Amino acid sequence: MTIRVVLFLMLMLQPLAQSIAADSARHRSHEMVDGSNEVRARLQAFEQAWNRGDIPAVTSQYSPFLVAIFKSNYYDYVQYINAVVADMSKRDRQRMSLEIQTIRPLGIDYVLANGRVHMFSKESSEQSALFTVIYMRSHGLWKFIYAHS
Numbered sequence: 001m002t003i004r005v006v007l008f009l010m011l012m013l014q015p016l017a018q019s020i021a022a023d024s025a026r027h028r029s030h031e032m033v034d035g036s037n038e039v040r041a042r043l044q045a046f047e048q049a050w051n052r053g054d055i056p057a058v059t060s061q062y063s064p065f066l067v068a069i070f071k072s073n074y075y076d077y078v079q080y081i082n083a084v085v086a087d088m089s090k091r092d093r094q095r096m097s098l099e100i101q102t103i104r105p106l107g108i109d110y111v112l113a114n115g116r117v118h119m120f121s122k123e124s125s126e127q128s129a130l131f132t133v134i135y136m137r138s139h140g141l142w143k144f145i146y147a148h149s
Contacts, residue, residue, distance in 0.1 A: 034105035035142060039113055039135050042142050043098055050096045055088050063136060063143035070149055080147070094119040094127075109137040117149055 042061060049057035059081050068075040075083065087093065101115040114132040131149040135142045 035109075035111045035135070035137055036103045036105060038137075038142050039103055039111045040100065042135065043100060043113060043133075047096050047098045050088070053088060053093065055085055058088065059084060061144055062147075063138070063145045065136070065145045066147065067145070068147040070147070092122055094121050096120075098131075106134070111135045111137075111142070 046058060046061050049061075062077060062081060062084075064077050066075075066077040066080055068080040070080070070083070097118040097120070099116040099118065100113060103111060103113045105111050112132065112134050114130065116128055117131045118126055118128045120126050129149045131147070133144050133148075134146040136145045
């Protein structure tokens, strides 16, 4: 190959190489933004909203795609929201404390969190259970799509 052919090929392939490099950089930047800090903040906001009795703030954390397993029962979004509203509407509503153990990205728009939830009654009796939630980011918001305790 002559030097002219090599230079011609380099000029012709340069935009393709730049495009591939830009796509690769975009992909790497998405991997680094894993959402863990945002999900931790959402869990803390969930706990605070529960303890204030702020039903709209609590229910806004759930995605319409929610699947929940609670006390050996399966719930879809509507069933679970109804159960949450009923629990939060009780006069003797329990207070909540979340002990977050792990927050781990599952992909660009999915994060798994688990830990222990402690529920306290007014008489100071406590119930606790392990929990696992999966958050999905949609339109910039992190919401539960899976909950199990």
